Amino acid sequence: MSIPDKQSFRDAMACIGAAVNIITTDGPAGQAGFTASAVCSVTDSPPTLLVCLNRGASVWPVFSENGTLCVNTLSGEQQSLSTLFGGKTSMAERFAAARWQTGETGCPRLEEALASFDCRISQVVSVGTHDILFCDIVSLTCHPAPHGLVWFDRGYHALMRPAC
Numbered sequence: 001m002s003i004p005d006k007q008s009f010r011d012a013m014a015c016i017g018a019a020v021n022i023i024t025t026d027g028p029a030g031q032a033g034f035t036a037s038a039v040c041s042v043t044d045s046p047p048t049l050l051v052c053l054n055r056g057a058s059v060w061p062v063f064s065e066n067g068t069l070c071v072n073t074l075s076g077e078q079q080s081l082s083t084l085f086g087g088k089t090s091m092a093e094r095f096a097a098a099r100w101q102t103g104e105t106g107c108p109r110l111e112e113a114l115a116s117f118d119c120r121i122s123q124v125v126s127v128g129t130h131d132i133l134f135c136d137i138v139s140l141t142c143h144p145a146p147h148g149l150v151w152f153d154r155g156y157h158a159l160m161r162p163a164c
């Protein structure tokens, strides 16, 4: 049996809806941020997330040296940030488009994100083109925005919170 090709894999992955996150960092190597859907909860004891980052991305050396990051999960109202942080724009332009606070680790925390997880990178595992960044959560915040945001079938979809 042959291994599925890259395009078939991507086509299958496009069928899986995922939250959209802006991953930020700041520190000795400077400030950077990128859009990521490859974010997953690992364990709640200790609270840990993973983020998959392509080693070919322009931001990779910055995250690698800083060793800290903040996962900011976008609300439906923040969709335009995803395109901006998805590449081909300067860091100054990306960060100028929103309001930020500084987390405990020094990473930018996006105001009014659905959730923000301020983290220290505890372990890095390289698989193929990507680094899996295991992240210890130092602090978190949540915001009751009315809509969530999902990347599904190569497009954005806003999700309404159920009425309480």
Ligand SMILES: NC(=O)C1=CN([C@@H]2O[C@H](COP(=O)(O)OP(=O)(O)OC[C@H]3O[C@@H](n4cnc5c(N)ncnc54)[C@H](O)[C@@H]3O)[C@@H](O)[C@H]2O)C=CC1
Binding pocket: 009, 010, 011, 013, 014, 037, 038, 052, 054, 129, 154
């Ligand atoms: N994990 C990643 O690195 C992801 C990268 N992207 C990038 O964003 C752009 C737009 O993506 P789509 O419109 O969804 O179309 P697409 O056809 O490039 O990707 C479809 C799906 O395949 C997966 N995927 C794409 N590139 C991947 C990669 N290099 N490694 C592992 N999984 C990957 C993702 O789940 C993505 O939603 C592309 O350049 C894509 O490479 C998007 C989602 C995840």
Ligand SMILES: Cc1cc2nc3c(=O)[nH]c(=O)nc-3n(C[C@H](O)[C@H](O)[C@H](O)COP(=O)(O)O)c2cc1C
Binding pocket: 020, 033, 034, 035, 036, 037, 038, 039, 052, 053, 054, 056, 057, 058, 059, 082, 083, 085, 086, 087, 088, 089, 151
């Ligand atoms: C919806 C969406 C999800 C993405 N998810 C990831 C991801 O999980 N991991 C990743 O390395 N890149 C992901 N990317 C691509 C990065 O955002 C992009 O490569 C990054 O901004 C760096 O671009 P640059 O090298 O032009 O600066 C995603 C892009 C989009 C639009």
